[in-house]
Amino acid sequence: MQVVDWHDLAPDQLASWQFAYDTYGTRVQQSPAYARAVSAAGHRVLVAISPDAVACFTHSGITSTALCTDLPLLSAHQRSVEQLKSVVRAVRRATGGSVYLPLVDAAYARATRHGDFTTWSRPPNSEIDWARQGKDLRARAASRGTSQLERKRRLVERDGLTLDIGRSGEEAARDMLAVDDCSWKATRGQSMRHRASQWALYSRLVTDGTLTVTFLRAENQAVAFRLDGRVAHRVMCLKWSFDERYRRYSPGLYLLTEGLTRQWMDRGVRVVDLFGGPDLLKDLLYTHRRPRIDLWCGDTALGVELARDRQALDARVARAAEDGKGLRHAFE
Structure with missing residues (x-):
């Protein structure tokens, strides 16, 4: 597993990534086009790439944050915890910092069995079965x-x-x-x-x-x-x-x-993804919801602070919905 700055990707690596996306891709955030746009918007983008998997991160100097929520891995086995662990550890070795994977599929919680990872709950993702x-x-x-x-x-x-x-x-x-x-x-x-x-x-x-x-x-x-x-x-x-x-x-x-x-x-x-947790509008339309978590690997105190911040936002959104109010009221 190599970790490469977006600007340093070799042509054959970029071609391999594009082929994998065309073959296995299910989220636009897994694409080279998305990473290119994030880089052009002013972020440093790191690409963890191997013959079997690709994952992208923005890097702040302290923390690397996965670009793709839900399924951050682009591979034939996108929910593979073993592949995810390999990616995260490679990024940590390359940067010396922490790794944050926000709003990922709850199946990745199995990574915590191995000691390096912590997790906290986030609101589920809302989807519509388009059958x-x-x-x-x-x-x-x-x-x-x-x-x-x-x-x-x-x-x-x-x-x-x-x-x-x-x-x-x-x-x-x-x-x-x-x-x-x-x-x-x-x-x-x-x-x-x-x-x-x-x-x-x-x-x-x-x-x-x-x-x-x-x-x-x-x-x-x-x-x-x-x-x-x-x-x-x-x-x-x-x-x-x-x-x-x-x-x-x-x-x-x-x-x-x-x-x-x-x-x-x-x-x-087949599926319309409403791309986010419950609110008054999504509540009317969804057919199913997929549990999500945040996954953290790195500085413990920094992870605790981030979890507190994310869950405080979730609580404000939930309170607004319980009061029959729209999302705007969570930001008053």
Whole structure:
């Protein structure tokens, strides 16, 4: 197992990685394109690579953090604890620092049996079984307590808001930022512009077509978006946001019901990954949830501090949901 700076990858290593991604990849964060964009956004990217596995990390000088949550390994055996241990130990030898794998599949908790690793619980990931191609979304949402879905859909269509599906390129990236700048995230310091490296990352990935954006438009102006990455039979909904002036339309609900169905029906998709823990919107739509953990290997005190911070955020989000409030209220 070699650990190489992104800029020092040999052409044959990059070609081997791309072949593995084309063969085994299930998450866009496992791709060379994603690592390239993270590096261009200003992060130092380390690549742990062997003939059997690839994993990427950002490196801060103290801690190396896995780029891909859920399944950080790209290999034929993506849940292999033995391969994961080999990767983590190689990164620790190369950097002398700690290794953090956030929000990974709970199956990796078996690594703690070997003494070097600690773990703490995180909220589960929400997914939609797409076997029925989205035809069951409305009924599921209605059965879970929202009587607004049909009313909001009629309101959207009555007032002439339209879907603009699967866009990429520079204009799509600009429209996405413009919406995010008018969202609740902007007023609470959580927007992409407030996180400059995040904006640079997603802008590049939309511009080069790695990710696509589906918009809701009013008179051709983007007023809401959903950011997607498709890999094989899986669609990941990485972000969605809307202009606060259009809040009465519940744009997120529309994009994750009508928008998803129109875009991905009969396209060979099997799973729609809502890419995150429970909230009021995901609660209406998911079919199953996958347990997740954070995995830590390294400085014990630093790990305890990080666990306390992550779990405090999780608690704020959970309290907001229990009170019937949206995610924004966790950042007040």
